[in-house]
Amino acid sequence: MKKEETTTKVIKETKFVHALIPLLFLIISLGYTLKYTEASPHIPIIISGIVASWVAMFGLNYKWETILEGILETIKSSMEAAIILLIIGMVVGSWIISGVVPTMIFYGLKIMNPSIFLPATVLLSFVAAVATGNSWSAAATIGIALMGIGAGLGIPAPITVGAIISGAYMGDKISPLSDTTNLAPAMAGSKLFDHIKSMLYTTIPSFIISMIIFTVMGLKYSQVEVDASSLNSILETLVSNFNITPLLFIVPAMTIGLVIKKAPSIPSLLFGSLIGGVAAVVFQGTPVKDFITVLQSGFVSNTGNEVVDGLLTRGGMNSMMGTVALIICALFLGGVMERTGMLNAVARKILSIANSTGSLIFSTLLTAFAVNVLAAEQYLSIVITGRIFKDVYREKNLAPVMLSRALEDCGTMTSPLIPWNTCGAYMIATLGIAPWVYVPYCFMNLISPVISAIYGFTGISIKYLDKEETKKEKTSLKYMFATLLNVGK
Template sequence: MCNKNIQERHRYIVLIFTFMAILSSIVFKASLFYAFTISIIFSTCVFVKNGFSITELLVMVKNSLLDCRQLLTLILLIGALIPVWFSSGVIPTIMYYGFKYMQHMNILFTIFILTSAVAVFIGSAFATISTIGIASLGLAKAFGIPDYIILGVIVSGAFLADKMSPISGLVNLTLTTVKTSYKNMLSSMVKILFPAYLIAGSVYFYIGQRYSLGSNSSNINRYTTAIKKSFVISPLFLLIPAVIFIVSFLGVKIVNSLSLGLVASVILSMTVQKTSIWGVVMEITTGYVGNTKYEYLNKVLTGGGITSMVEVLLIMGGAISLNSIFQGTGLIKPIVDKVISTIKSKEELVIKTCAISGMSTIACDQTVGIILPGQLLRHKYEELGVENRILARTISDTGTVIAPLVPWNVNSLLILAVTGISTIKYAPYALLCYILPIVTILVTCICKVKKAG
């Protein structure tokens, strides 16, 4: 990070301008790419005035984009995978057996539990949403459950991956930054996670009662019959997502595991479902469009495609570039240092950790929301006699899980690209993502933070 001195008023001007640009894009329903581009140009002018060269700023942007090339590849891979999962019969098979065996279950509650379990095992929120999440959306929409409600449920469960999965990159980044063990963090995490998870699950169970599948037996028969007539259905097709989950859990990079799933799905689509090579190419490029004899089924079996990811790639490139110059110039650090210097009590320390981690994620991304408070506050925790595992827990309960609630965050943009549903619509139902920070603050205010955590 560069140590050039940026005038304090310029720091606030840049942050306010960026916030207003993003807010304007949301209000006027313009692409966030424009907001990020304008903010980058404005910020660059301010930073140059404060002693940074154009070359320095371009190097910051270039290095960040290179560091994120795997993520950008993942976006294109997901765009290619989803339509092939439709045409190969993988998603129709999941829907078919879901209709048959979830008839008398509370579907919202069941999907919440199932998504949570898969997320912890697979270690990636995005991979969870783009696999089991897509299938769950199709299942729920077929029974009249609003897609934004079910997506909120899916997001709630999926982001347990980033919060607590032992194979999550963000979890391991938190442990490394804070200097604690997974066992210690997990033991401290339970007292916050258990009540928050119980509250979210109870609300989902209550809401889910109005969408009972058991009362839709005629719809169930109609959809299962239509799927059976339109696709070859076999429980063996479920091996493809199962293998993706297993190899990801075993430590294989998500790009490699999804590539394996894509190849297997293409072969399945061409050999079993009799899709032509040109048909598969077009699906991967432009997305899958349901072409069965049943119009109501076609509306559910539609989505994906690389072209649908182009705008997201542009927005993400803008977000990464803006974040890189914010980090590289040290824009936020002095503001955080000023906040830290006034901390006097253990309770205030935890609450301000929530604020710093959350605001860092909102302004930049999850990585900054972990590294910034982790590095800057670790010694303050030691000074006040609070164990580092509480710092790790607090970061994971705030900055890590609120990412999908921020419309311009990379996670939200990915979710939008995969599902076509905006953050503003699903966020009210992503209960766990904001119940966790609330419970963390309440527990801190009610109970004194003990040294042993």
């Protein structure tokens, strides 16, 4: 970093060791907090930001005013994502009280068939995650029911868990209601729906391969008759508490229509929440005052069925406050490290071995995975990796969607595979599974980073900033499959 003179001191050059101090403190404090106190990661992150500030002020001679300016600029750059997250809370609550989410779950459950249990499990988890924008809620509700059904079929629990996680994270990854799906483009500087479109190139092949594997694995269990009592209980509860009708699919269809027309994210999602209110009044007879309360505080389900109540008690603007606060805490740390050159020091260290497009994307995937392992938090994996590589991708003429896609392909997808990561610990506790044993069956999560790396080295679906390079980008499905078919010829 270029030296700048102040009234009393000269700012020193930021080196890798300076960045290493707050990062090591973050890893240690997060590990202690998550393991021994079971508290949220907010406090360790904010304290790590203070440690980074001390290093900058007393080790590099930065003024606090300069550091604060960097913090505020970094937080400001991600305020759109924070607003979207709050609106997503409104949408989730709106779509539950209107019966949209119950209808999606109802028809998803209707496809259950013993001969296709494993691929159906993937699809049901996918539907639940897309509908709620949350892989955790899918696992904690539909996932629990599927674990019981799988046990009745004689299917090993680790395989069922792998199918649940594969489907849930596929749905979470492409849902515009997902917090990580909104956070990744915010960190990379890309647009939400451009990001989702770009992810289809890695998620669709990964999903197809996973479905094929689960279908083949499930064939030997197809002759066992399923005990559908828990499944019927969920269906009966949904029907008795909501007016289930295919007409409710109009609400998500209209919202998706706006997306296809490339309408801005915030107006589109706001429209989705408001049209859900119209559906709530028309189809469920909901009073307007109750709908407004749900937008703020979320929907509370009191059906008496624990699985259904667990699935549908969520949403509302208030439900996103913790996530928004966590993002701001992480951006506090990121703002300090960016303004004082610490992130650049880390980037320079990585770039010393990442010279090509393939090696850069591969380094991004490894960094995201390393943060997931060391910092044990998928939000940090996305935020820290995104801040490190954002400018590097622009210098290499790569479009921001390439970075946001890589952040999700590894940062989001590998988080449930690590037992001490918040996502891994949650899945283990919720689904009642031992650590590690389910990891080999999370095919979607394992395949997605591999395909992303292959694309980086082969040039498939790589998008550039330069117009001339963009004309040459290999993004069409026709090119992709043609390339795959010609491998080895």
